Amino acid sequence: MGANDFNLVIIGGGVIGCALARELASRFQRILLLEKESSVGQHASGRNSGVVHSGFNATPGTLKARLCVEGNKSLREYCRTRGVPCEDVGTWVVAPEARDLPKLVSLKERGQRNGVPGLEILSGSDLRQREPNARGEGALYSPTGAIVDSQALTLALANEARDEKVTLVLADEALQLTECAESIRITTRRGTYTAQLLINCAGLHSDRIAHAMGVGRDYIVAPFRGEYFSVKSSGKPLINSMLYDIPNPQFPFLGIHVTRTISGSVLLGPNAVPAFGREAYSPRQVNLKDVLELLRHRGFWNALLHNRELFKLGWRELRNSYSKRHFLLQASRLVNGLTLDSLTADTRVGIRPQLIRSDGRLVDDLVIETTPRSVHILNVVSPGMTSALAFARWISEHITDQLAWTRRPAEVLV
């Protein structure tokens, strides 16, 4: 085997690619983890809310629900053993008005069906004993909700993979992929690699890589920017944990929530603003190629024609992008003590790679597409970070059990 020949190449050094590299290190002899940026975790994985979700929101029976609940447990344990900053602060879903209280009961039942431990519904006054600034008539409390330093987590996973002899190549981008019977060729900016197996964990660009290999053409990534405001405070932080509004089941993203971060600041957000580019982190950035690609896809037009609610919401979010007043209004349903002066636009901005199907529907669960020598992981939206370790285990079992090429393990596995 030459220096550029690998058993397994993973594209994408986000939390998913790094978790997979770590998980598979003991099963493949030569693994390459390829990342186009100069360090890991530069996109969604290092720019998210840093919340380790409990798993009560996901639809029971979905892969997303199962991996979130398992992932929550594994991630908190991992952070404890590896010294990654993580705190079990608990999550509160607040019923802003008395008529919202029955929704907490259904949310609790949903969580229990998903296997989330320790859920309880508490009164408004019980909530205020723990979170004096919280508002609301009652709340669902989940003790397994935690906060984590998401960049430190991704880095810890990458370092562990490297310790297990995974080759990490940074600042090199996969540009072209060619699959043949015996191997797959990956042409990058700086060279060419061959692999017996490729795993695509390229986040915002994962659909393009899948399309280049002839799969996943039914889907396209629609980028949604998540912006945050931070709350200035003199002395104690406004809250100690996380406050969420009751989720709207018609909308794929959780609304603006109030979260204490691991560094002690308090964040409001994220919103979900349609972005004019897959890496358009500022509202002024436009990437024409990305916009035209979306406009050319049937899914975009079908969503426009058939999903009026989503478009109204998208339009409202666009108008309210970086609007202090909008954030204040949303967050004031959950917490007292916010003023326009106390809010500052935060430097943290993330972009969600939300998949749209050609029939216009927004995809809610993970999508895995395969070719004989490649696995494409699409739609790793929230709570993707929470699920990362459980997902890596699941993929690893899936590879062994189900894919055609693993029936010839001598070729792929050590």
Ligand SMILES: Cc1cc2nc3c(=O)[nH]c(=O)nc-3n(C[C@H](O)[C@H](O)[C@H](O)COP(=O)(O)OP(=O)(O)OC[C@H]3O[C@@H](n4cnc5c(N)ncnc54)[C@H](O)[C@@H]3O)c2cc1C
């Ligand atoms: C605003 C926001 C808030 C969120 N909040 C939470 C939360 O609180 N809790 C939670 O659990 N989840 C949250 N999520 C979801 C979570 O962040 C993602 O599910 C997770 O980070 C996805 O990881 P990933 O590795 O798939 O993607 P990414 O982190 O985007 O990694 C993909 C990597 O692939 C690289 N890449 C792309 N193309 C190429 C190429 N051609 N060659 C080489 N490298 C390439 C990119 O540079 C990138 O580093 C949030 C997401 C967003 C956007």
